Amino acid sequence: MRVEVSSDPTGLHRVLDDATVLPQAARRLDTRRELWPDEVRVRVERLNLDAASFRQLERKHGGDGAAVRDEVLSIVAERGKMQNPETGSGGMLVGVVEEVGEESPLGLRVGDRVATLVSLTLTPLVVEDDLARWDGRSEQVPCDGYAVLFGRSIAAVLPDDLAPELSLAVMDVCGAPALTARVVGRYDAPTVAVIGGAGKSGSLSLAAARAAGAGRTIGVIPVEREADLLTGAGLADEVVLADARDPIALRDAVTAAGGPADVTVVCVDVPGCEGGAILSTAEGGTVIFFSMATSFSAAALGAEGLAADVTMLVGNGYVPGHAAFALELLRDNAGVRELFEGRL
Amino acid sequence: MRVEVSSDPTGLHRVLDDATVLPQAARRLDTRRELWPDEVRVRVERLNLDAASFRQLERKHGGDGAAVRDEVLSIVAERGKMQNPETGSGGMLVGVVEEVGEESPLGLRVGDRVATLVSLTLTPLVVEDDLARWDGRSEQVPCDGYAVLFGRSIAAVLPDDLAPELSLAVMDVCGAPALTARVVGRYDAPTVAVIGGAGKSGSLSLAAARAAGAGRTIGVIPVEREADLLTGAGLADEVVLADARDPIALRDAVTAAGGPADVTVVCVDVPGCEGGAILSTAEGGTVIFFSMATSFSAAALGAEGLAADVTMLVGNGYVPGHAAFALELLRDNAGVRELFEGRL
Numbered sequence: 001m002r003v004e005v006s007s008d009p010t011g012l013h014r015v016l017d018d019a020t021v022l023p024q025a026a027r028r029l030d031t032r033r034e035l036w037p038d039e040v041r042v043r044v045e046r047l048n049l050d051a052a053s054f055r056q057l058e059r060k061h062g063g064d065g066a067a068v069r070d071e072v073l074s075i076v077a078e079r080g081k082m083q084n085p086e087t088g089s090g091g092m093l094v095g096v097v098e099e100v101g102e103e104s105p106l107g108l109r110v111g112d113r114v115a116t117l118v119s120l121t122l123t124p125l126v127v128e129d130d131l132a133r134w135d136g137r138s139e140q141v142p143c144d145g146y147a148v149l150f151g152r153s154i155a156a157v158l159p160d161d162l163a164p165e166l167s168l169a170v171m172d173v174c175g176a177p178a179l180t181a182r183v184v185g186r187y188d189a190p191t192v193a194v195i196g197g198a199g200k201s202g203s204l205s206l207a208a209a210r211a212a213g214a215g216r217t218i219g220v221i222p223v224e225r226e227a228d229l230l231t232g233a234g235l236a237d238e239v240v241l242a243d244a245r246d247p248i249a250l251r252d253a254v255t256a257a258g259g260p261a262d263v264t265v266v267c268v269d270v271p272g273c274e275g276g277a278i279l280s281t282a283e284g285g286t287v288i289f290f291s292m293a294t295s296f297s298a299a300a301l302g303a304e305g306l307a308a309d310v311t312m313l314v315g316n317g318y319v320p321g322h323a324a325f326a327l328e329l330l331r332d333n334a335g336v337r338e339l340f341e342g343r344l
Numbered sequence: 345m346r347v348e349v350s351s352d353p354t355g356l357h358r359v360l361d362d363a364t365v366l367p368q369a370a371r372r373l374d375t376r377r378e379l380w381p382d383e384v385r386v387r388v389e390r391l392n393l394d395a396a397s398f399r400q401l402e403r404k405h406g407g408d409g410a411a412v413r414d415e416v417l418s419i420v421a422e423r424g425k426m427q428n429p430e431t432g433s434g435g436m437l438v439g440v441v442e443e444v445g446e447e448s449p450l451g452l453r454v455g456d457r458v459a460t461l462v463s464l465t466l467t468p469l470v471v472e473d474d475l476a477r478w479d480g481r482s483e484q485v486p487c488d489g490y491a492v493l494f495g496r497s498i499a500a501v502l503p504d505d506l507a508p509e510l511s512l513a514v515m516d517v518c519g520a521p522a523l524t525a526r527v528v529g530r531y532d533a534p535t536v537a538v539i540g541g542a543g544k545s546g547s548l549s550l551a552a553a554r555a556a557g558a559g560r561t562i563g564v565i566p567v568e569r570e571a572d573l574l575t576g577a578g579l580a581d582e583v584v585l586a587d588a589r590d591p592i593a594l595r596d597a598v599t600a601a602g603g604p605a606d607v608t609v610v611c612v613d614v615p616g617c618e619g620g621a622i623l624s625t626a627e628g629g630t631v632i633f634f635s636m637a638t639s640f641s642a643a644a645l646g647a648e649g650l651a652a653d654v655t656m657l658v659g660n661g662y663v664p665g666h667a668a669f670a671l672e673l674l675r676d677n678a679g680v681r682e683l684f685e686g687r688l
Contacts, residue, residue, distance in 0.1 A: 088641035297432035304661030314656035317648030
C-alpha cells in the first residue's frame, strides 16, 4: 500500500467528507484495513452502545430487536462508524490488538485485550459477522470485525483481576466519576446529588463524590426497585425517589433530602432533566451533565430563565487517569461492584 | 377574574402542557392578560430574536422576509411564546411596564422602560399588530403586544444615557462578558481566544477578558471586513482570520497568534465549532460555549475523542450583575461602542 495522505493524530486523514471536519463530526470515515504509521488495528469482540443511543433505537423500533440490529448494521456500513444520527452518540468497544503501526504512541502490543476509551462516533469500524450473535435487545453487542485507533486515541488494557465485561462497563462511564471527583474537590464538604444514582455512571459518581470529600451524598432514582438497590449498595447518605423530568418534583425531593446540592451530577439518559437539575442546585453550585440526552439550549436558557447562578459543565468523557480511578472505585466499593455485576 | 391556581415564581402556573415542565421546556403557555399577584405585564415595543434562531428561519425561507414573519407569528400564536422549534432559542424584548402585581418582587413601576433578561422561550407573549412594521429581514422586530414576567424573571430598566436599541443589544448578550470575566479571573494572566470576536457577545467578551486580567487576547473572525472592524476597535492583541467550522484551520490560527488559549470563548452562531474550539484550547484550559448552535454531544464526544483535558461550560446567560457590567464595558470602551452602533 502506498500512503499518499500523511496521517494526523486526530484521525483527520480518514475523514471522507468534503469539508475539513474531525472524525467525530464526519459523515463518513475511511475504514481501510491498512494502517497509517501511527495507527492501531483492533479485532473487535464486543461493542457497548451508548445508553441514550440504544434507548432511542429501542423506542424507535418498538423493541423489535431485529430492526434495531438492522439499523445499527446500516449505520456502520454507511458511515464507517457507529454514530446514532438522532442522539449523536456512539459507545465503545473491546477487542484484541491485531496490528500496531510502527509510529503508534499508544504503547499497545499485538495480543493486548483493550477497551477503547474514545467514542465509537470517531472510530473507523467494519462489522464482519452481520452481528449475528446479537438479538438487538441489549446495549452489549457481540461482534466480529475490526476498528482503527489513531495517534491521539485512548485505549486501556483490560486488567487481569476483573472480568472483561465488568471492566468494559466501568471504562464506558469512567469520565463521570473522574470529573465528579475533581469538581467535588473544589468545594468544602459539599452536598452532592446524583440524578440516576443507581446506574453505572451514577453509582461510580456517588462513590467518587464520597472519596473526594462530599459532606452528604444524595442519590435520586425514578423507581422503588432501584431505590432498594441503591440503598443496599450503601453509596448514598440519602436515597430519594423522583422523576427527573419533573423539575418541581426533583427540586422538592433533593431539598427534602438535605439539598439544594452544591454539586448536581446528571446521569440519566432521558431528555428533559435540565430544569430540575438547575432547580436542585444551590446558588454558586455546579451542575455536571453526563447524559447524552442533554439539550445545550435547554440548559443554557433554563438557567437564564430561572436566574440561577450555577456553573454548568458539559461532561467531558476524558480526564487523565479516569479508567484507573474508576476501576479502583469498583475494587474498593463492594456496593458499586454489586450494582455493576447485577447489570451485566 | 378568579385565580384558582396559585402562582409559582418559575411561571409553572402558566404552563398548559399535561406534564409538569418549566415554561422554557413547555410546548404552550397561558397568555391571559390578567396577572397573578407576583407577575408584571409589559407592553412590548420590540422583540430581539436570538441570532441563531433568526438565521435558521432566514435560511429555511431562503431570505423571504414575509415567510419568516408568518412563521414567527404562527409560532407565537401556537405556543404562546417565541421559541424556534429548530434551535430551541428565543431572544428578548423591550417594552414599557403596563401593570405590576401587588406581590411582584422585581421592583418595577408602571411606565418603566425595560428589557427582559430572561429568554423569550419562557415569556408568555401575545402579538397584537401582526408584526406589520417588520419586514422579516432583521432580528430586530418592531412589535405591539404584551408579555408577562414571573416572580423569578429578570428585567432591567433601560439606562437614560444610552439609546434603547443600544442598551437592548448589549443586554441581549450580557451573560457572555460576565461569565468570561469570571472564568478569566481564575487564571493568571491567561491567553484568551474569542471565536467571533467582532460580534456583539464577542466584542464584549474581549473587553471583559482584558478587564479581568487576560495576558493576551485573540479575536478570531471569519472574513477580512470583520478583521478590519475588530482591529480598528482595538479590543484584541491579535486579530486572526479563520473559519471556526474548520477545526484544523482554527487551531492553527489561534496557535499562530500565541495560543493555544487558556480560555476559549465561542460566540459564533453556526453549528460545528466544537472541535476547533477544543483543539485551540490548552490542557487544563476552559471552553465557554455561548452559541445556541452548540451541540452538547459534539462537545462532549469531541473532547473525549481528542483526549482533551479541558473544562467545557454551558454559557449560562445569567450571572449576577451582568447587565450593569456589560453596560459599563460599553461605556468604557469606545471600540465596543462603535462595533455595537455599527450593527444597529
